[in-house]
Amino acid sequence: MRRRAFLLSLAGLGCSRSKDRRLNVLNWSEYVAPETIPDFEREFGVKVRYGVYESAEEMLARVMSGNSGWDVVFPPNYFIRPMVELGLLAPLDHSQLPGAGVLDPRFQSPPWDVGLRYAIPYMWGATGILYQSTLDPAPQAWADLWKPSFSGRITMLDDPAEVIGACLKKLGYALNSEDSLQLSRAQAEAERQKPMLRAYVNEIVRDQLVAGELLAAQVWRSTAMRAMEAADGKLRFVYPREGYPLYADNIAILRESKRTRLAHSFINYLMRPAVAARIALTKLESTCNAPARALLPASMRNNVTLYPPEETLARGEWFQPLSANAQRLRDRIWTAIKSA
Amino acid sequence: MNRLRIWCLTPAGALLGGLFLIPLGITLAYSLMTRGPYGGVFSPFTWENYSRLADPLYAAILWRSALYAVTATTICLFMGFPLALFIARSGRRRNLYLSLVIVPFWTSFLVRTYAWMFLLRDTGLINSMLLAAGVIHQPLTLLYTPFAVILGLVYGYLPFMVLPIFATLERLDKSLVEASADLGAAPRATLRHVIIPLARPGIMAGSILVFISSLGAYLTPDLLGGGKTIMIGNLVQNQFTSARDWPFGAALSLILMLVVMGMLLPLRRQSGGML
Numbered sequence: 001m002r003r004r005a006f007l008l009s010l011a012g013l014g015c016s017r018s019k020d021r022r023l024n025v026l027n028w029s030e031y032v033a034p035e036t037i038p039d040f041e042r043e044f045g046v047k048v049r050y051g052v053y054e055s056a057e058e059m060l061a062r063v064m065s066g067n068s069g070w071d072v073v074f075p076p077n078y079f080i081r082p083m084v085e086l087g088l089l090a091p092l093d094h095s096q097l098p099g100a101g102v103l104d105p106r107f108q109s110p111p112w113d114v115g116l117r118y119a120i121p122y123m124w125g126a127t128g129i130l131y132q133s134t135l136d137p138a139p140q141a142w143a144d145l146w147k148p149s150f151s152g153r154i155t156m157l158d159d160p161a162e163v164i165g166a167c168l169k170k171l172g173y174a175l176n177s178e179d180s181l182q183l184s185r186a187q188a189e190a191e192r193q194k195p196m197l198r199a200y201v202n203e204i205v206r207d208q209l210v211a212g213e214l215l216a217a218q219v220w221r222s223t224a225m226r227a228m229e230a231a232d233g234k235l236r237f238v239y240p241r242e243g244y245p246l247y248a249d250n251i252a253i254l255r256e257s258k259r260t261r262l263a264h265s266f267i268n269y270l271m272r273p274a275v276a277a278r279i280a281l282t283k284l285e286s287t288c289n290a291p292a293r294a295l296l297p298a299s300m301r302n303n304v305t306l307y308p309p310e311e312t313l314a315r316g317e318w319f320q321p322l323s324a325n326a327q328r329l330r331d332r333i334w335t336a337i338k339s340a
Numbered sequence: 341m342n343r344l345r346i347w348c349l350t351p352a353g354a355l356l357g358g359l360f361l362i363p364l365g366i367t368l369a370y371s372l373m374t375r376g377p378y379g380g381v382f383s384p385f386t387w388e389n390y391s392r393l394a395d396p397l398y399a400a401i402l403w404r405s406a407l408y409a410v411t412a413t414t415i416c417l418f419m420g421f422p423l424a425l426f427i428a429r430s431g432r433r434r435n436l437y438l439s440l441v442i443v444p445f446w447t448s449f450l451v452r453t454y455a456w457m458f459l460l461r462d463t464g465l466i467n468s469m470l471l472a473a474g475v476i477h478q479p480l481t482l483l484y485t486p487f488a489v490i491l492g493l494v495y496g497y498l499p500f501m502v503l504p505i506f507a508t509l510e511r512l513d514k515s516l517v518e519a520s521a522d523l524g525a526a527p528r529a530t531l532r533h534v535i536i537p538l539a540r541p542g543i544m545a546g547s548i549l550v551f552i553s554s555l556g557a558y559l560t561p562d563l564l565g566g567g568k569t570i571m572i573g574n575l576v577q578n579q580f581t582s583a584r585d586w587p588f589g590a591a592l593s594l595i596l597m598l599v600v601m602g603m604l605l606p607l608r609r610q611s612g613g614m615l
Contacts, residue, residue: 339575
């Protein structure tokens, strides 16, 4: 009996020692370059346990308990405030983050986290329309996705915030509207559009656009970039005229983490321009890191889809967290659209 | 002897308690709580999640799901019974045919559903072959239709129909069939008056299994239906993901369980203890 207890305590010691030298990173799937993590492990002499999630809701559900065992997560901008309110995020210690000055001016003190108290912006994205370049006239606005001539050959995203958001922007309202009258008008727009849609789909739409089965689709820009790369000039992306959603993923440390020093080192490492540039290059996304962008090949650095000019950016609107009532109302609307 | 019995039952009992009763209790508790602003559950306790179900929107979704499930079950029955009969009578090859029915389970249902997407899409195998053969000149819209949803459900759950029917047919006393023939019944009459009544427990069990699985399906309507039809499974799933309303999702799934149980209790006896 005693011997067993002794062995158990030894095993326990072994565990806690290796735990201290291990960082637990929970990230979106395919959101670093292949060598990002191995290089970090080698340089800092640590092990990284790397987990992935497919949606921000999944990430939140996994870390909500407060003893999930993860240290670093990558929440989207509209999850920062909720996660702070739930007590899930640890405040950043900027004395340990000398690299934070490299951020693009737009992300030095973003509206969702003024002063970067809880998270460092990582990559940003947007939603727009991807269409066949042979279309004449080319779609320029959300309203074009209601054209009868596209009937049966367009898709929208399978995501309530995106579909309701596009309808709200088409009507000239705010993306994050909580006004019940505006939302019911948006619902009517969506229900009018539904018979013309082939489907509500997310990333899978890429192949169908590349194969020419669809004329146009509401897409996340990350999907658009990969589709355009595969389609060899046959597809084009547009930031819709009425305005469009913007989102940014951020690096944050969980309050439960016992390895905050190592976690800060990891954030610093990810902010190194060379590391951030490699990630941006592999993932075809827009980096929030100014010198990293400068390191990219000219074709990417000057790509207007990845880095649109000021006047295009000005039409974008950041997703924001919604009140509980608005979320419930929007879910009722989404259910009604889907069952119409 | 008694001790041995207890030992044998312990693992199953622990599994049932740990993996069924406790989660069911948690679901019940969640369904009576208040939604947290960003997911999760909070006190106070409330009936509100159940009163929200009075909204006719949700009844319509349940009704539509039931229609899809009944259609899929009927098709599975008409395809599954002849197949089960064939396998039961195929002598030495029986095990080979049975394993062919089970082989699809070796790969994940998700992967097989994706495979159907590649078969059904405009530039997919079916359309390409029909176009090449000159049967059609425009690709048929197969994917993202109610037809594709039913196809996916039938494909996915057909083995659940075949296996229980096969089990009853295999046990069936062959002398009864021979007696029927000796007494001058035509094969069709034997089938109708002897085989089908004797296979009834398997037919009931298979139908119930296919019906329940189809009713709760959420992958198939999403991937093959293109998210244009919402079934009750999708509604529950949405509450735990985009809507982040766990209590309402819990209430929905409990009501679904109650509805299914209410329908099954009268049928249970007819399945002859197979369920």
